[in-house]
Amino acid sequence: MSSTAVRPVERKTVFTIERILGLDGKEQSTVPVKPHRPWIDACSNLVGSESQFTQETKCKQDSCDRPASDSYKRTLNWYIGRRPRTAFTGAQIEILESIFQINSYPGIDLREELAKRLELEEDRIQIWFQNRRAKLKRSHRESQFLMVKRAFSNLHDQAGH
Amino acid sequence: MSSTAVRPVERKTVFTIERILGLDGKEQSTVPVKPHRPWIDACSNLVGSESQFTQETKCKQDSCDRPASDSYKRTLNWYIGRRPRTAFTGAQIEILESIFQINSYPGIDLREELAKRLELEEDRIQIWFQNRRAKLKRSHRESQFLMVKRAFSNLHDQAGH
DNA sequence: TTCTAATGTAATCGC
DNA sequence: GCGATTACATTAGT
Numbered sequence: 001m002s003s004t005a006v007r008p009v010e011r012k013t014v015f016t017i018e019r020i021l022g023l024d025g026k027e028q029s030t031v032p033v034k035p036h037r038p039w040i041d042a043c044s045n046l047v048g049s050e051s052q053f054t055q056e057t058k059c060k061q062d063s064c065d066r067p068a069s070d071s072y073k074r075t076l077n078w079y080i081g082r083r084p085r086t087a088f089t090g091a092q093i094e095i096l097e098s099i100f101q102i103n104s105y106p107g108i109d110l111r112e113e114l115a116k117r118l119e120l121e122e123d124r125i126q127i128w129f130q131n132r133r134a135k136l137k138r139s140h141r142e143s144q145f146l147m148v149k150r151a152f153s154n155l156h157d158q159a160g161h
Numbered sequence: 162m163s164s165t166a167v168r169p170v171e172r173k174t175v176f177t178i179e180r181i182l183g184l185d186g187k188e189q190s191t192v193p194v195k196p197h198r199p200w201i202d203a204c205s206n207l208v209g210s211e212s213q214f215t216q217e218t219k220c221k222q223d224s225c226d227r228p229a230s231d232s233y234k235r236t237l238n239w240y241i242g243r244r245p246r247t248a249f250t251g252a253q254i255e256i257l258e259s260i261f262q263i264n265s266y267p268g269i270d271l272r273e274e275l276a277k278r279l280e281l282e283e284d285r286i287q288i289w290f291q292n293r294r295a296k297l298k299r300s301h302r303e304s305q306f307l308m309v310k311r312a313f314s315n316l317h318d319q320a321g322h
Numbered sequence: 323t324t325c326t327a328a329t330g331t332a333a334t335c336g337c
Numbered sequence: 338g339c340g341a342t343t344a345c346a347t348t349a350g351t
Contacts, residue, residue, distance in 0.1 A: 082334075127332065130339075132331095134340075135331080288328065288329095
């Protein structure tokens with residue numbers, strides 16, 4: 001496919017098998033790595049331990065691909081037992097937000113303190129601040145984009161008349 | 162002389178947790194975080210641009226009101242801020258489903274390809290696959306639940322006689 | 323009503 | 338820690 005053929009018409013890209021399977025580009029080097037799941041211990045050590053991962057991994061990732069040729073990799077060992085999503089209460093969010101206004105990079109001691117106060121694990125706090133910073137960054141990027149766009153519109157308007 | 166005077170309080174830290182928690186909920190001049198609404202650019206850059214986001218955030222909250230008039234549904238402000246629901250055609254669904262059978266995690270290149278073919282935005286494709294995966298997972302959970310329930314019933318039946 | 327497109331965000335992985 | 342991506346819970350449109 002990649003070889004140059006003497007064709008008058010260059011065909012558009014086609015649904016190749018590789019592409020549909022998400023295999024185009026590279027081959028899978030799927031070494032199943034056991035992810036870090038500390039909270040699983042409590043609830044699932046009764047079942048046959050050998051089938052737990054082989055089965056699950058397979059059924060979720062038998063179609064999982066390698067880094068696609070022109071973009072990102074979704075070649076992660078697909079989440080086997082993902083931590084149950086934490087639902088923060090309104091009061092917790094309120095506190096976290098107010099801290100965030102003052103310090104968006106709380107050190108370990110402040111995080112521990114918060115964890116104690118809010119009755120959350122320190123890990124949840126850390127993740128929350130990470131995601132919160134990402135959100136802030138997104139919003140900044142977006143408003144910047146809008147401002148640039150608007151500036152261009154204004155230029156156009158002025159030039160047009 | 163050698164011993165320092167006993168002071169009841171000597172505080173150097175200003176931002177203690179207590180302090181931060183003490184003023185919770187009062188003056189958070191939080192910069193309103195803007196949601197990601199790329200499609201607004203295309204259709205509403207003529208209107209007064211300064212009110213665009215202030216309006217939209219609140220209208221999500223109390224949007225659960227009746228339309229003032231049925232004919233103007235689309236133009237009323239409770240709709241602002243949410244992408245109009247995409248209605249896929251049967252043919253589009255058919256293709257998407259057939260791809261999904263093979264690969265439920267299409268990479269960016271396959272998604273772009275699909276987008277071109279089906280005349281959809283790549284984002285619609287991505288969201289579709291996300292929702293489709295969620296649906297599959299739901300159905301798996303449900304059937305598993307049924308199987309477990311049935312197994313229990315059988316146990317009961319056998320034990321009961 | 324049911325199903326599902328869209329949204330927000332917690333959790334995950336790789337760097 | 339960050340960027341990218343996913344899963345999950347929820348809202349809302351048809």
